[in-house]
Amino acid sequence: xxxxxxxxxxxxxxxxxxxxxxxxxxxxxxxxxxxxxxxxxxxxxxxxxxxxxxxxxxxxxxxxxxxxxxxxxxxxxxxxxxxxxxxxxxxxxxxxxxxxxxxxxxxxxxxxxxxxxxxxxxxxxxxxxxxxxxxxxxxxxxxxxxxxxxxxxxxxxxxxxxxxxxxxxxxxxxxxxxxxxxxxxxxxxxxxxxxxxxxxxxxxxxxxxxxxxxxxxxxxxxxxxxxxxxxxxxxxxxxxxxxxxxxxxxxxxxxxxxxxxxxxxxxxxxxxxxxxxxxxxxxxxxxxxxxxxxxxxxxxxxxxxxxxxxxxxxxxxxxxxxxxxxxxxx
Amino acid sequence: xxxxxxxxxxxxxxxxxxxxxxxxxxxxxxxxxxxxxxxxxxxxxxxxxxxxxxxxxxxxxxxxxxxxxxxxxxxxxxxxxxxxxxxxxxxxxxxxxxxxxxxxxxxxxxxxxxxxxxxxxxxxxxxxxxxxxxxx
Numbered sequence: 315x316x317x318x319x320x321x322x323x324x325x326x327x328x329x330x331x332x333x334x335x336x337x338x339x340x341x342x343x344x345x346x347x348x349x350x351x352x353x354x355x356x357x358x359x360x361x362x363x364x365x366x367x368x369x370x371x372x373x374x375x376x377x378x379x380x381x382x383x384x385x386x387x388x389x390x391x392x393x394x395x396x397x398x399x400x401x402x403x404x405x406x407x408x409x410x411x412x413x414x415x416x417x418x419x420x421x422x423x424x425x426x427x428x429x430x431x432x433x434x435x436x437x438x439x440x441x442x443x444x445x446x447x448x449x450x451x452x453x454x455x456x457x458x459x460x461x462x463x464x465x466x467x468x469x470x471x472x473x474x475x476x477x478x479x480x481x482x483x484x485x486x487x488x489x490x491x492x493x494x495x496x497x498x499x500x501x502x503x504x505x506x507x508x509x510x511x512x513x514x515x516x517x518x519x520x521x522x523x524x525x526x527x528x529x530x531x532x533x534x535x536x537x538x539x540x541x542x543x544x545x546x547x548x549x550x551x552x553x554x555x556x557x558x559x560x561x562x563x564x565x566x567x568x569x570x571x572x573x574x575x576x577x578x579x580x581x582x583x584x585x586x587x588x589x590x591x592x593x594x595x596x597x598x599x600x601x602x603x604x605x606x607x608x609x610x611x612x613x614x615x616x617x618x619x620x621x622x623x624x625x626x627x628x629x630x631x632x633x634x635x636x637x638x639x640x641x642x643x644x
Numbered sequence: 645x646x647x648x649x650x651x652x653x654x655x656x657x658x659x660x661x662x663x664x665x666x667x668x669x670x671x672x673x674x675x676x677x678x679x680x681x682x683x684x685x686x687x688x689x690x691x692x693x694x695x696x697x698x699x700x701x702x703x704x705x706x707x708x709x710x711x712x713x714x715x716x717x718x719x720x721x722x723x724x725x726x727x728x729x730x731x732x733x734x735x736x737x738x739x740x741x742x743x744x745x746x747x748x749x750x751x752x753x754x755x756x757x758x759x760x761x762x763x764x765x766x767x768x769x770x771x772x773x774x775x776x777x778x779x780x
C-alpha cells in the first residue's frame with residue numbers, strides 16, 4: 315500500500331494520530347522520505363519544548379517520564395514521548411520495553427508515545443530521532459520528552475535535539491558519579507536524584523552539587539545557567555511538581571536569552587549537521603563509482619597497501635577527475 | 645545501509661486479567677533475536693490499550709498471549725478495534741492456552757494463526773515472515 319506524504323502531513327498538522335505514526339515510520343525507514351516530510355512540516359515546527367532524559371540504566375528514567383507526563387497533563391499540556399532502546403548489533407533486532415512503565419498514558423488523547431530502536435546509531439539515539447521530534451512538534455505537542463538509551467557515558471547526541479536535559483541519577487552510585495563526569499555530567503541542565511526514598515539520596519545530591527561547583531564546564535559558563543539538583547521518587551510520585559517547575563524555569567531562561575546566542579545557533583547546527591551527512595553521502599557515492607575502487611579494496615585485502623594509502627589514492631583520483639570535468643554535477 | 649533497513653515491528657501484548665507472561669517474554673525475545681523490533685507493553689492490557697499502542701507504534705504484527713480463558717471475548721475485540729481504526733493491514737496472531745475447538749472461530753474472527761504450548765519458536769518466526777504485509 316502506498317501512502318501520500320502530502321495528505322499525511324495535512325492530517326498530522328491537525329493532530330491525527332494515525333498520520334503521526336505513519337509519518338514517523340516513513341522517516342525512520344528512509345532518509346529521502348524523511349527529508350521530504352521535514353521540508354513539508356518545517357514551518358509548523360519549533361513550538362514545542364524538547365526535553366532530553368538521560369542517565370545510567372536502572373536510574374528510573376521511564377517511570378520518571380511517566381510521572382512527568384501525568385503532571386504536564388494536569389497542567390493542561392499535551393505530551394509527546396520518544397523512548398529509545400538499543401538495537402542488537404548481532405541480530406539487528408530490538409526489544410522495546412519502555413511502555414511497560416507508561417501503560418496508563420496509552421489511552422490519553424493528549425499523549426503520543428513512540429518507541430525507537432537505535433538501528434546502529436551511536437550516541438544514545440537513532441538516526442531519525444530528531445526527525446521524529448520534529449514530527450511530534452508539528453502535530454502540536456506542547457512538550458516532547460526524549461528518553462535516551464541508558465548507557466551513561468557517551469550519550470551526548472541528545473544535546474543537539476533537546477532544549478533542556480535532565481540527567482537522572484540515583485543513590486548508591488557512589489564513586490560512579492566521578493566516573494560519569496566526563497560524559498553526561500557536563501550536559502545536564504537539571505540534575506535529578508531519583509529513588510530519593512532510598513538511603514543516601516542527600517549524599518548523592520551533595521556529591522552532584524560539589525561536582526557542579528568544581529566543574530567550570532564550558533556549557534554552563536556560556537549561558538550562565540546554574541543547573542539545579544532535584545530529588546524525586548518517581549514510584550511514590552514525590553518531587554515531580556518541583557522538577558517540572560525547574561524544567562520550566564530553564565525554558566523561560568532560554569527564551570529570555572538573546573535569540574542570536576541560542577536559537578539561531580541551534581538552527582545553524584542543524585544546517586551544518588545536514589550538510590555534513592549529505593557531503594559524506596555524496597562523496598562516498600561518487601568515490602565508490604570510481605573504477606579503481608574495487609581494485610584498491612582488493613589490494614588492501616592482499617596487504618599490498620594499507621587503508622589510508624587506498625583512501626589517498628582514491629581522493630587524489632577524484633580531485634584530478636573533478637578538475638578535468640568541473641561540470642560533473644549537472 | 646543497516647540504518648535504513650526496514651524492520652518488522654511487532655507488538656506483543658497480554659490482554660485481560662492474568663499475570664503470567666513467561667511465554668510472551670520468550671516469544672518477544674525470540675522475535676528480537678530473529679531481527680525484529682519488538683514492543684512489549686506488560687501485563688493486563690485492555691483491547692483499547694493494545695490497539696492504541698499498535699496505532700502509535702505503527703506495528704506490522706500484533707501477537708496476543710492469553711491464558712485466562714477470555715480469548716473468545718478479548719481477541720475478536722482487538723481485531724474489530726484494529727479494523728475500526730483503519731489498521732486492517734496488521735497481522736494478528738495469538739498464543740497461550742486456547743482449546744482447539746475455539747481456533748476455527750478465532751480464525752473466522754480475523755486471528756491469522758494460533759500457536760499453542762510447545763510450538764517451536766521457529767514456526768512463529770517463519771509464519772510472521774511469510775505473512776506480514778509490509779507497509780509502503
